[in-house]
Amino acid sequence: MSCASASTLAADCAGANEYPNWTAKDWSGGDYNHANAGDQMVYQGVLYQANWYTNSVPGSDYSWSSLGKCDGTSSSSSSSSSSSSSSSSSSSSSSSSSSSSSSSSSSSSSSSSSSSSSSSSSSQGSTELVIQEDTAGFCDVDGSVDSNNSGYTGTGFANTDNASGNGIEWSVNVPYASSYSLQWRYANGSSDNRSGSLTVNGQTQATVDLVSTGAWTSWTTASTVINLEAGENRIRLVATMSGGLANIDSLTLVGNELQTGGCEQGTGPILSQDGNPVHSRFNSAKTKWGTGQADIVLSYQYDNGGWPKNQTYDTMGSGGNASGTIDNGATVTEMIYLAQSYKNTGNTQYRNAVRNGMDFILSSQYSTGGWPQIWPLTGGYSDHVTYNDNAMANVLTMLHHASQGNAPFDNDTFTDTDRAAMQRAINNGVEYILNSQWRQNGALTVWCAQHGATDYLPKMARAYELESLSGSESVEVIAFLMTQPQTAEIEAAVKAAIAWFRSPNTILEEYTYTSSVEEKFVYSPGSRVWYRFYDLYTNEGFFSDRDSRKVYDIMGISEERRNGYSWGGSYGEKIISYANNVGY
Numbered sequence: 001m002s003c004a005s006a007s008t009l010a011a012d013c014a015g016a017n018e019y020p021n022w023t024a025k026d027w028s029g030g031d032y033n034h035a036n037a038g039d040q041m042v043y044q045g046v047l048y049q050a051n052w053y054t055n056s057v058p059g060s061d062y063s064w065s066s067l068g069k070c071d072g073t074s075s076s077s078s079s080s081s082s083s084s085s086s087s088s089s090s091s092s093s094s095s096s097s098s099s100s101s102s103s104s105s106s107s108s109s110s111s112s113s114s115s116s117s118s119s120s121s122s123s124q125g126s127t128e129l130v131i132q133e134d135t136a137g138f139c140d141v142d143g144s145v146d147s148n149n150s151g152y153t154g155t156g157f158a159n160t161d162n163a164s165g166n167g168i169e170w171s172v173n174v175p176y177a178s179s180y181s182l183q184w185r186y187a188n189g190s191s192d193n194r195s196g197s198l199t200v201n202g203q204t205q206a207t208v209d210l211v212s213t214g215a216w217t218s219w220t221t222a223s224t225v226i227n228l229e230a231g232e233n234r235i236r237l238v239a240t241m242s243g244g245l246a247n248i249d250s251l252t253l254v255g256n257e258l259q260t261g262g263c264e265q266g267t268g269p270i271l272s273q274d275g276n277p278v279h280s281r282f283n284s285a286k287t288k289w290g291t292g293q294a295d296i297v298l299s300y301q302y303d304n305g306g307w308p309k310n311q312t313y314d315t316m317g318s319g320g321n322a323s324g325t326i327d328n329g330a331t332v333t334e335m336i337y338l339a340q341s342y343k344n345t346g347n348t349q350y351r352n353a354v355r356n357g358m359d360f361i362l363s364s365q366y367s368t369g370g371w372p373q374i375w376p377l378t379g380g381y382s383d384h385v386t387y388n389d390n391a392m393a394n395v396l397t398m399l400h401h402a403s404q405g406n407a408p409f410d411n412d413t414f415t416d417t418d419r420a421a422m423q424r425a426i427n428n429g430v431e432y433i434l435n436s437q438w439r440q441n442g443a444l445t446v447w448c449a450q451h452g453a454t455d456y457l458p459k460m461a462r463a464y465e466l467e468s469l470s471g472s473e474s475v476e477v478i479a480f481l482m483t484q485p486q487t488a489e490i491e492a493a494v495k496a497a498i499a500w501f502r503s504p505n506t507i508l509e510e511y512t513y514t515s516s517v518e519e520k521f522v523y524s525p526g527s528r529v530w531y532r533f534y535d536l537y538t539n540e541g542f543f544s545d546r547d548s549r550k551v552y553d554i555m556g557i558s559e560e561r562r563n564g565y566s567w568g569g570s571y572g573e574k575i576i577s578y579a580n581n582v583g584y
Contacts, residue, residue: 011047011068019043019058045070051179051225059256065179065225066255068128127258131170131251133158134417137260139234140424142166142367143244149187149216152249155417157187160244161367167196167238170251171261176230180255183223184208184237188246189216196237196245200226208237210246219249232261263423268486271582277574278397278479281329281390285336286408289313294341297334298353305360306375307331324360325374326391327382331357332398340408351413358402358418361395365425366453369432371395373450381450381461385432388449388461393476396429400483430484432456433477434493438469438536444496446474448536458536464544464561471506471530471541471568475575482578498579501572505539506530513568520554520567530571543567 017023022032023039035041035050041058042048047067048058058064131137132154133145143166147156160166174180188194188210198206206224213220226235239245273279289297293313300307300317306324311317324331335357342350364375370385371392377383386392402409403422414422436456438445448458449470458467478497481490500506508531512524521529531541535550542550545557554567 011070013042013047013070016040016042016047022055040067042070059178065181067181068254127253127255129172129253129258129260131172131253131260133248133250134420135260136420137170137172137263138420139169139171139263140427141168145421146247149189149247151187151217151219152247153185154250158248160239162242162244164239164242164244166244166367167236168245168248169234169236169263171232171234171263172228172253173232173259173261174228174230174255175257177228178256179225179227180253180258181223181225182235183221183252183254184210185219185221185249185252186210186213186246187216187219187249188212189214189218190243192241192243194243194246195240197240198224198226199236199238200228201234207240213246216247228255234261263420263427268488268491270485271482271584273483275578275581276479276482277578278393278476278483281394281476282336282397282401285329285333286340288333288337291341291344294338294345294347294350297338298349301334301353301356304363304376305331305356305358306364307334307357323374323376323378324364325382326361326364326371326386326395327373328389329391329394331360332394335361336398336408339413342413343408343411354413355418358414358422361399362421362425365428366432367428368435368454368456369428369430370436370451370453371429372453381459383453384450384459384461385436385453386450387447387470387473387477388465390473390476392429392433393473393480396426396480397476397483399426399429400480426484430481430490433481434489437493437497440537440539444493445469445500445539446471446497447477449473460548463546463548464557464565466533466542466544466548466550467536468533468542469500469536469539470532471501471534471571472532472566474501475571478575479578482582482584494579495584498575498584500539501530501576503539506534506541507572508541508568513570515563515566518555518559518562520562528570528573529568532565532567532569541568 019041022034023041024034024036025032034055037050039050040047043058046059047070048064049067051065054064059066134155141158141160143158143160145156146159158168160168191212193212194210196208196210197204198208205226208222208224210222237245296313296316299319300311300313301319302324303319303321304324307330308322309325309328309330326332335354338350339354341347342354365371366385372384373382373386373391399422402414403419403426405419436451437447438458446469448468449465450459450461451457452459460466474497478494481494484490508521508529510523510525510527511521511529512527513520513529514522534541540552542552543554543557544550545561551557554562
C-alpha cells in the first residue's frame with residue numbers, strides 16, 4: 001500500500017482581488033459587491049474562481065471552485081498534447097471548467113508523473129487529494145488493475161473491460177456541500193475519444209472527454225468541476241463508448257477538507273453472526289488435513305495459483321499448469337488450511353502459496369461479479385457463474401474473513417492494498433448475486449445452481465442439472481448476504497429468499513430425505529424437507545435423468561441417477577433458524 005506524502009497544488013494569485021474586495025459592480029454601476037462567472041478571488045490564502053454570479057464567501061458553497069493555494073508559484077498553462085511519464089517531479093495544472101448546471105464538459109492537459117504515492121494535504125481549508133488504484137477511496141473498476149504499460153504512478157492503472165457501461169468508482173468525504181475540481185491522469189492509445197459519463201451519488205453531472213494520447217504509454221489529464229454533498233460521495237466514471245474508458249492512472253480532487261470515503265457495499269446494520277451457517281465450512285477448512293500434510297497440499301498448487309479438486313493429499317504432487325477450480329471447495333479450502341499452517345509454523349512458503357491462491361481468486365472473477373467453476377476457462381457449463389456445491393459462497397466467505405483480517409488471516413499474509421482489492425471483489429460479488437436472483441411474476445425468490453456470466457439467467461449444467469431454483473445452494477448464498485451490511489437492497493433480497501424457504505409451496509411437510517431407501521422421500525411426522533430442484537415458474541419440485549427428462553416422481557428416473565445424486569434434504573432448516581435468531 002502506498003504511503004501518503006504531502007503535496008500542495010500551487011495557484012498564481014497575482015492580480016487577484018482578496019475577499020471582500022469584490023471584482024464586479026451591481027447592475028446600476030454602484031458598489032463592487034459580487035463576482036461574475038470566471039472571476040478569481042483570494043480568501044485565506046487560497047485562490048477561488050466563481051462558477052456563476054455570486055456574493056457568497058469564496059469556497060463556502062457551490063458557486064466557487066478552488067484553484068489551489070497561493071504560495072507564490074505561478075501556475076503554468078497546460079497544452080492539450082500528451083507527454084510520457086518520467087521519474088522526475090514536474091507540476092501540471094488543469095483549467096477548471098465553469099459549472100453553471102448539473103452537466104459540464106471536461107478539459108484536457110498534459111501531465112507527468114511526480115510520485116508513485118497517493119497524496120493528501122490541506123492548507124487553510126483547501127485540500128488536494130490524489131487517489132491511486134488499490135488505495136483508500138478507490139472502490140471498483142469494471143475490469144482490472146494492470147501494470148503492463150509504462151509511465152503509470154502507484155501500483156498500476158485501472159483498465160475497464162471494453163464495453164459501454166463499464167466504469168470506475170471512487171469514494172470521497174467532505175464536511176459540507178461545495179464545488180470541487182476533479183482531474184484524471186490517463187492514457188488512451190486508441191484513435192477514438194473514449195468519453196465517460198460522470199455521476200455523483202447516481203446523478204449525472206458531467207461528460208469527461210478522454211481524447212487519444214497516441215500511445216498507451218503516453219499520459220495526459222482531463223478535468224472538470226462537480227458538486228459534492230456533505231458526507232460521503234460516490235463518484236463513478238462510466239464508459240459511453242464500446243471501447244470502454246481510457247486507462248486511468250489516478251484521480252486528483254481539489255477543494256475544501258477532502259478525505260477518502262469508504263468503499264463498503266453500502267451502509268446498514270451488521271447482523272450477529274452467531275449461528276450463521278456460512279461460517280461452518282470456513283472454520284472446518286482450517287484443519288481439513290493433518291498438521292503434517294501442508295507440504296503435500298502445497299505441492300499440488302498449479303502455476304496459476306489454483307488447485308485441483310477432490311484430493312486426499314496422501315502423496316506429493318507435481319503442480320503443473322492446468323486450470324484450477326473452486327468446485328467442491330477446491331482452492332478455497334487449501335488457502336484457508338495453508339493460512340492456518342503459516343499461522344502455526346511461520347513457514348513463509350505457505351503464506352506465499354496463499355497469496356498466489358488469492359491472485360487466482362481475484363483474477364478469475366468475471367467483471368460482472370461472479371466466478372466460473374474452472375479458470376482459466378475451459379468451455380462448457382463450467383464457464384457459468386457457479387453457485388453449485390456452494391462454490392461462489394465459499395469464495396465470498398473466505399474473502400469476507402480475509403478482508404476483515406480474521407484468523408487465520410490476522411497477520412502479514414495480506415496487505416491493506418490486498419484487502420482493498422478483496423473488498424472490491426466482494427462488492428462485485430454481492431452485485432452479481434442481487435442481479436441474478438430469480439423473480440416470479442416480479443417477486444424475488446432464490447437462485448439456480450449456475451447462472452450466465454453476463455445475462456444473469458439460470459443455466460443448465462450436466463444433463464440432469466436443469467435450469468431450476470435450488471433448494472440447496474440458495475441457502476449459503478442467503479447466509480453470505482447476511483454477513484454483509486444490510487442495505488435496503490440486500491435486506492430485501494434476503495427476506496424474500498427466506499420467505500421462499502418458509503413458503504408451504506416449497507416445503508414438503510411430514511417427510512424426510514433418506515438416501516438408503518429407493519423412494520428417498522420417507523413419511524416422517526413432524527419432519528420437513530426441501531427438494532434440490534424446483535421449477536422456475538411453478539415452484540414444483542422435480543427430478544431429472546441423464547437424458548434431461550424432467551419428472552415429478554423420483555421413481556421415474558433411473559436407479560443409477562436416483563442413487564447417484566442428492567435430490568432433497570433439510571436444506572432450509574439452518575437458514576430459517578438463523579433468520580429467526582436475527583429477527584428476519
